[in-house]
Amino acid sequence: MSPRHTIGIKMNRYDILKGVELKKSLCGHCGEMKPEVKRRRLCTAYVEEESNLVESCFECYIERNDYWIERWMDYYCAAL
Numbered sequence: 373m374s375p376r377h378t379i380g381i382k383m384n385r386y387d388i389l390k391g392v393e394l395k396k397s398l399c400g401h402c403g404e405m406k407p408e409v410k411r412r413r414l415c416t417a418y419v420e421e422e423s424n425l426v427e428s429c430f431e432c433y434i435e436r437n438d439y440w441i442e443r444w445m446d447y448y449c450a451a452l
C-alpha cells in the first residue's frame with residue numbers, strides 16, 4: 373500500500389464522520405432521521421435506471437440489497 377493510498381483512506385474516514393455529525397435526513401423506508409440518507413444503486417436489473425436506485429439510509433439500503441441478492445440467488449438456482 374502506497375503512502376498516498378493511506379492518506380486517501382484517512383481523508384475518507386474523516387469525511388464520513390463529518391457527514392454523520394452534520395447531516396441527518398428522513399429515511400423514507402424506516403421513517404427515522406438517519407445520517408447518510410442518499411440515493412444508491414441496488415443490484416437489480418430494471419431497464420429504467422431510475423428503478424434500480426433507492427433513496428434511503430445505509431441500513432435500509434443493505435436490507436433491500438440483501439433482499440435482491442437473495443432473489444437473484446433463487447433465480448440462478450431455479451435456472452440450474
Ligand SMILES: [Zn+2]
Pocket residue numbers: 399400401402403404406428429430431432
Ligand atoms: Zn432507513
